[in-house]
Amino acid sequence: MIIEKKKYGFLDMVLIPFKVSPMYSIIFAIKYIADALMPTLSIFATASFINNAIMVYNGEASLSSVYLSIALIVGIMIYSTLINSLMSFVDCKRNIYFRRRLVPEMLEKLARLEYRHIENPETAQLIRRVCPNINFVYGGGMINSYEHQFFQNNVWEMYTNVLGVLEFIIYFLGITITIFTQVWWIAIIIVLVSVPVIYFGNRAGGKNYGIYMEKSKVTRQANYLSEVMMSREGTEERNIFGYVEQLNTEYGKKLKVSAVLWLKAFARNTIEARLCGMVVILCFTGTMLALVQSVTNATITIGMFIALMGTMFGLSNKLSWDVNDLASKITEKRKFLKDLTKFTELEEQEDATSKPKKNMTFNKIEFKDVSFKYPGTDKLILDGVSFVIENGKHYSFVGVNGAGKTTITKLIIGLYTNYEGEILVDGKSIRDLTQAEIKGLSAVVYQDFAKYNMSLYDNLAIADIDNSNTYEQAEKAIELVGLSDAVTNLENGMDTLLGKIGKDGVDISGGEWQRVAMARIVMSNAPLKILDEPTAALDPISESAVYHNFEQISKGKTTIFISHRLGSTKLADIIYVLANGKIVESGCHSALMAENGLYCDMFNSQVEWYRSDVDEKEVTGDAQKE
Numbered sequence: 001m002i003i004e005k006k007k008y009g010f011l012d013m014v015l016i017p018f019k020v021s022p023m024y025s026i027i028f029a030i031k032y033i034a035d036a037l038m039p040t041l042s043i044f045a046t047a048s049f050i051n052n053a054i055m056v057y058n059g060e061a062s063l064s065s066v067y068l069s070i071a072l073i074v075g076i077m078i079y080s081t082l083i084n085s086l087m088s089f090v091d092c093k094r095n096i097y098f099r100r101r102l103v104p105e106m107l108e109k110l111a112r113l114e115y116r117h118i119e120n121p122e123t124a125q126l127i128r129r130v131c132p133n134i135n136f137v138y139g140g141g142m143i144n145s146y147e148h149q150f151f152q153n154n155v156w157e158m159y160t161n162v163l164g165v166l167e168f169i170i171y172f173l174g175i176t177i178t179i180f181t182q183v184w185w186i187a188i189i190i191v192l193v194s195v196p197v198i199y200f201g202n203r204a205g206g207k208n209y210g211i212y213m214e215k216s217k218v219t220r221q222a223n224y225l226s227e228v229m230m231s232r233e234g235t236e237e238r239n240i241f242g243y244v245e246q247l248n249t250e251y252g253k254k255l256k257v258s259a260v261l262w263l264k265a266f267a268r269n270t271i272e273a274r275l276c277g278m279v280v281i282l283c284f285t286g287t288m289l290a291l292v293q294s295v296t297n298a299t300i301t302i303g304m305f306i307a308l309m310g311t312m313f314g315l316s317n318k319l320s321w322d323v324n325d326l327a328s329k330i331t332e333k334r335k336f337l338k339d340l341t342k343f344t345e346l347e348e349q350e351d352a353t354s355k356p357k358k359n360m361t362f363n364k365i366e367f368k369d370v371s372f373k374y375p376g377t378d379k380l381i382l383d384g385v386s387f388v389i390e391n392g393k394h395y396s397f398v399g400v401n402g403a404g405k406t407t408i409t410k411l412i413i414g415l416y417t418n419y420e421g422e423i424l425v426d427g428k429s430i431r432d433l434t435q436a437e438i439k440g441l442s443a444v445v446y447q448d449f450a451k452y453n454m455s456l457y458d459n460l461a462i463a464d465i466d467n468s469n470t471y472e473q474a475e476k477a478i479e480l481v482g483l484s485d486a487v488t489n490l491e492n493g494m495d496t497l498l499g500k501i502g503k504d505g506v507d508i509s510g511g512e513w514q515r516v517a518m519a520r521i522v523m524s525n526a527p528l529k530i531l532d533e534p535t536a537a538l539d540p541i542s543e544s545a546v547y548h549n550f551e552q553i554s555k556g557k558t559t560i561f562i563s564h565r566l567g568s569t570k571l572a573d574i575i576y577v578l579a580n581g582k583i584v585e586s587g588c589h590s591a592l593m594a595e596n597g598l599y600c601d602m603f604n605s606q607v608e609w610y611r612s613d614v615d616e617k618e619v620t621g622d623a624q625k626e
């Protein structure tokens with residue numbers, strides 16, 4: 001385990017990459033140290049070459065005396081030219097390795113997280129910041145400036161930033177020590193000038209990060225607008241409502257705000273860095289002039305003087321820009337580590353990644369006085385709800401939008417445990433069941449069911465991951481949901497790739513996708529089948545066919561139907577009517593109609609809708625006859 005629950009600090013910027021791969025970490029550390037030593041080496045090589053060349057010119061030395069320094073200069077040049085290309089290749093391999101080591105671990109951690117963290121906007125954003133490759137809900141676009149990075153890249157960048165700091169320290173020490181050995185007081189001046197420059201650079205870098213964060217929020221909103229204007233899903237509405245121009249104006253405004261923020265940061269950065277740079281250049285120019293005196297006094301050689309000139313201007317650039325940049329990056333990564341700490345502290349569900357237990361059975365599921373609020377909210381969604389689900393019977397939950405029907409199913413499948421009251425499976429609290437048992441108990445199709453871009457057979461077989469179901473069973477399931485004709489028309493039958501991800505992929509209609517999802521739960525071995533709005537996307541003929549096949553689909557199984565189409569409730573043995581967080585009525589269709597309560601009102605209002613139309617036709621027909 002590389003990423004574990006703990007408080008992550010600065011040291012982890014080095015420790016985590018080392019844990020992933022000591023080999024790549026060492027290779028890159030050597031590269032950065034070598035890069036840091038090159039300028040110092042270059043001073044000696046250049047000085048030696050110039051001094052020896054002058055001596056050769058004056059006839060004081062033979063040509064061979066410059067060979068070593070030329071070899072050194074050529075070596076440094078070859079190193080500078082080749083090292084980056086070579087390291088790009090190594091980095092490519094390193095990247096793949098880091099991905100292979102870190103991504104599965106993060107995916108597993110995500111799978112173990114308690115569901116409430118995925119639905120809660122705050123924790124969902126935290127998850128996205130740490131694992132940006134995970135496409136969670138709650139708005140697209142970047143949240144943080146580091147968010148565009150994949151998790152594994154963030155981990156690696158932390159390390160290279162620290163190596164960058166190490167490189168700068170070695171480089172700075174190398175040069176100042178070299179200068180100290182030549183003219184000690186110049187080294188003192190360099191240190192005295194550098195301290196405030198490093199301090200201001202560091203401070204500006206930290207501030208920049210704050211501005212980038214602000215900018216990212218606006219960019220995120222702009223990205224969302226751009227997504228709305230360009231996404232495939234919105235094509236029809238875009239044409240019909242003609243909102244692109246208005247959105248585009250809004251998009252432009254957001255981009256402008258984002259650009260202004262960036263420019264502000266950039267301008268301040270440039271001014272601060274340039275001012276610092278100017279101060280450094282002025283100081284260094286002064287020292288250079290003083291150095292001329294040292295050359296005249298023969299305190300230093302001409303070669304050393306020329307080599308130092310180049311190096312000191314390089315140093316002024318590094319001081320004004322690199323420190324600033326590194327400070328900004330380190331602040332960013334410290335924020336990432338803080339997020340990583342919070343992420344690892346998110347509660348996990350025990351045995352969350354286990355597979356559904358096979359052959360689960362039950363006689364009775366009972367809600368006893370259950371009350372529930374979504375975590376972090378105050379609204380009581382269920383308020384003392386009690387009901388029973390008996391094995392082999394069919395149930396319907398009915399109620400207005402937001403009544404809490406889907407919420408009940410989320411509690412049955414164990415997504416939330418923070419309810420009051422009891423949910424019992426044959427007298428045993430659902431909280432005491434293992435995840436494997438809960439998973440083995442029920443199969444669900446929600447309104448926003450998944451559309452897997454896989455073969456049709458795999459879309460079904462996924463409900464029974466150990467594949468105890470056969471092709472014949474898949475075909476039977478397809479027949480039960482009324483998809484057989486559509487499958488016959490597919491070129492590769494059950495093996496046809498669904499969705500547009502592959503070259504040969506076939507895009508099927510919304511209603512057909514819904515039936516595939518229904519077939520999936522037919523394939524599942526779970527004794528309780530929950531269908532949340534199962535026929536919403538079906539045409540009336542398909543819907544009545546599905547209801548017709550319902551007996552077979554649910555044979556020997558217990559079903560819960562949630563539907564606003566009240567015709568379906570006639571199939572239920574018991575209908576539970578929810579209102580204001582409570583079950584206000586229960587019974588079969590005829591009993592509830594006789595009760596003349598909420599259910600009867602809802603049913604009649606739907607019937608009225610059709611009836612007024614029928615009546616109108618009848619009246620018009622009669623009038624025409626007359």
Ligand SMILES: Nc1ncnc2c1ncn2[C@@H]1O[C@H](COP(=O)(O)OP(=O)(O)OP(=O)(O)O)[C@@H](O)[C@H]1O
Pocket residue numbers: 119120374377381399400401402403404405406407408
């Ligand atoms: N993750 C969540 N966090 C906070 N509140 C939520 C969450 N999910 C649902 N709710 C709220 O809980 C209430 C009940 O939602 P639920 O989805 O159970 O209703 P429903 O009866 O299934 O509605 P519909 O018929 O529209 O599907 C709604 O007011 C909804 O806003």
